[in-house]
Amino acid sequence: MKTTAGSLESSDCLITISDSDALDIKIESVVFKQFGDDILEVITNTLKEHKIDKLKVLCQDKGALDYTIKSRLETAILRRGENNE
């Protein structure tokens, strides 16, 4: 089951997560060359904070700052938990 958070508006990102047997992170961003590594770091750190090591994450970035990416991922994780309850 897929869970989403965020949007494709400017300065935001749309995070889509779904079940996976491993960590599978895909980033689509107009600034991937400049900030791809930073976005990946935010995502991996956020997943570590939430002790998650198996998840498929798609981040469609529209120029979001780090706390926005973290927030959207955390929202998706929260919603996934609520959906599984």
Next chain:
Amino acid sequence: MSRSYLFIPGNTPSMIQNLDVFESDSVIIDFEDSVISYDKDAARILINNFLKKFSFKEFDIYIRINDSLNPNFLKDVQATIDLDITGYVLPKAGLEAIEELNKHIDNKLIIPIIESPLALLKAEDIAQSNNVSGLLLGAEDYTKELGINRTLNGTEILYARSYIAIICNAYGIESIDTPYTNKDDEIGLREDSINAKNLGFTAKALIHPNQVDIVNDVFSPSTEEIFQAKRIIKKSEESNKGAFSLDGKMIDLPIIEKAKKVLEKAKKYNL
């Protein structure tokens, strides 16, 4: 003390990340009407992360939480209680709602929105409630409950405006006028702000950053007001009397106190 209170949608990163460039004296991050039900959780998490990363000293930050009967009310408070914010703007405010909010907060101010006829009738008690630092008139909901239409000249809210301004001034709290909803009408905004100021309001709520300059200008003391206030204070200090004459006009304590307020405001805003 603020002249302008700018509403910012709580789930819009492009607006949130620019909070410090709008030059509003206060900003109200909105979790209520501008955030759809599905995204209330997203707004709480976004603002929590944003305000943990950045702190602002140049302006006050309030959060408009959902009303006390809404299931998001407690979640809004819990998600923000530890953040460095000045306080909360409480919609659909009544005495019970303020009491409920006061159970959960510590060292935070409350600005209740007066947006129903019943709340207006209770406004004097609301103004005296714990932690209440000002009242905000919410004219859209107020007129909706009365079943009347808003007009450009605002005659239909004249009584509510006057009553709120009197109460706030009587109890020494901020009186914040309802937003002017036509964001492109600068002349109307200025006229509406001047009307509110002339009724005794100390500030105005805004729905768009474009409105900040006009509202700050209207609610600032004018150069002439500052000049006169300085003369009054100087003469007061020189004469050492409770009442004296200046330019043929009698100056006594209330006018001296008013002059002090003008200078206090001028100093705060570097005028």
